[in-house]
Amino acid sequence: MKKPGLIYFDNAATSYPKPPATLEACKYFTNKVGANPGRSGHRLSVEAGRILYDARASVAELFNIEDPLQIIFTYNATYALNMALFGLLNPGDHVITSSIEHNSIARPLRHLESQGVELTRISVDSKTCQIDPCDFKKAIKPNTKLIAILHGSNVTGAILPVAEIGKITREDNVLFLVDSAQTAGVYPIDVEAMNIDLLAFTGHKSLFGIQGTGGLYVREGVNVRPLIRGGTGSKSEEDIQPDFMPDCLESGTPNTPGLTALTAGVKFVLAEGILKIRSHEEALIKQLVDGLSAIDGVNLIGDMTLDCRLPVVSFNVSGLLSSEVGQILDEKYDIMIRVGLHCAPWAHQTMGTYPKGTVRVSLSYLNKSDEVKYFLNAVNEISEKRRT
Ligand SMILES: Cc1ncc(COP(=O)(O)O)c(C=O)c1O
Structure with missing residues (x-):
């Protein structure tokens, strides 16, 4: 790709x-x-x-x-x-x-x-x-x-x-x-x-x-x-x-x-306008959440309903530490995301992801659909490799 x-x-x-x-x-x-x-x-x-x-x-x-x-x-x-x-x-x-x-x-x-x-x-x-x-x-x-x-x-x-x-x-x-x-x-x-x-x-x-x-x-x-x-x-x-x-x-x-x-x-x-910004981000988030949900081994954290969320998604890939996923995304795919506890240990304790944390993807109004597509392909490859 x-x-x-x-x-x-x-x-x-x-x-x-x-x-x-x-x-x-x-x-x-x-x-x-x-x-x-x-x-x-x-x-x-x-x-x-x-x-x-x-x-x-x-x-x-x-x-x-x-x-x-x-x-x-x-x-x-x-x-x-x-x-x-x-x-x-x-x-x-x-x-x-x-x-x-x-x-x-x-x-x-x-x-x-x-x-x-x-x-x-x-x-x-x-x-x-x-x-x-x-x-x-x-x-x-x-x-x-x-x-x-x-x-x-x-x-x-x-x-x-x-x-x-x-x-x-x-x-x-x-x-x-x-x-x-x-x-x-x-x-x-x-x-x-x-x-x-x-x-x-x-x-x-x-x-x-x-x-x-x-x-x-x-x-x-x-x-x-x-x-x-x-x-x-x-x-x-x-x-x-x-x-x-x-x-x-x-x-x-x-x-x-x-x-x-x-x-x-x-x-x-x-x-x-906030409405236009939100609607672009909602479309990207839908693409991201739908894509991640379809990847075997990806566990999404929290509520994925579209009308009450920000362009921030946390997940883990079974069998891999969030830091390992982050490193592969950076080094192999040139994709910058954040891993770990995100300065919010209370939130991870609440969501059951403490102390390991999660892989966090956070989008902006300036991100594009083809970037999300490439990212999903990368996560799919990472997850597949882990299974083989
Ligand atoms: C919910 C929340 N509050 C506060 C902060 C701190 O923001 P700043 O880096 O501007 O101090 C952040 C930063 O990530 C945040 O996500």
Whole structure:
């Protein structure tokens, strides 16, 4: 079978390639603007500030956020999640999460638990990877401050019922933090309709920005303590952190070249439209899932129903370690996928694939059907060889 060139199916880790506009935007900022936003009064600094505001406005449009200044930029989703969790929770507070979290939520919460925060994990069904929103309702107690969950699993591709859980948080006056690392750019997110109080996002995955970008939306009136202080151009006369958004939570020089690229990525997503992006990815996922299901010796993990999943599929090939499959795909077929636990041991414990992990394929809007076809042929050959 003719090889379509190097195949990159590791988009859940970071997307590659990027739309050309992303790289052009980054180059434009670096070559033509270059200045530090919000620091100096000269025109290049003002232009950098305008570019930064454009980044906030684009992200706000994508997530239906009314005030772009309620968005702060960070270097990735992990940083945003840590800011939210450490900035909100105190000893004695109760927080509820799920059993399939990425370690960007799992580790800070385990640490906070050791400092006196009470933690409840709601179990996800080990076959379907679905969760019952009523379980969150039942777990709420008088000291429950926060529900913190991912929107989409980076292991199984399952999407959690965020809107339903958001409704519960509103009824019970509990804050709601959503990790959209895998869903932003591929699945509709509306902070108003979903009652999301804090939304952590990453720039370098399906928003098609570059690495070193991400952010956190904080609903007006929600008080998040800063993790880091100083380094803002505003209120220079004071030695205390400004108390207004975004400056109170955004310290130090931002990654403005990266955020210029992120704006281009988000504008690309907005111009294409989430529905078109989803429908292309659904077609690829259907081809992938149908093809993998037909290969003898391939065990798919989780729920394969098309209307509730991301372009992320985990599987194992009987008789082979996931690392062996990954190595053959890389060395023999030029196909880049990810193997192991995907920074999510809780998810693998839940799905029964711990500690061995899985082979994970994650597609992007820029992947093509002939790449999936070539990949399926490769897995078929690997599986056949194992049997002979
Ligand atoms: C569900 C989930 N949350 C958080 C993260 C962390 O994202 P970042 O690399 O931007 O910190 C990832 C990355 O893979 C993820 O899949």
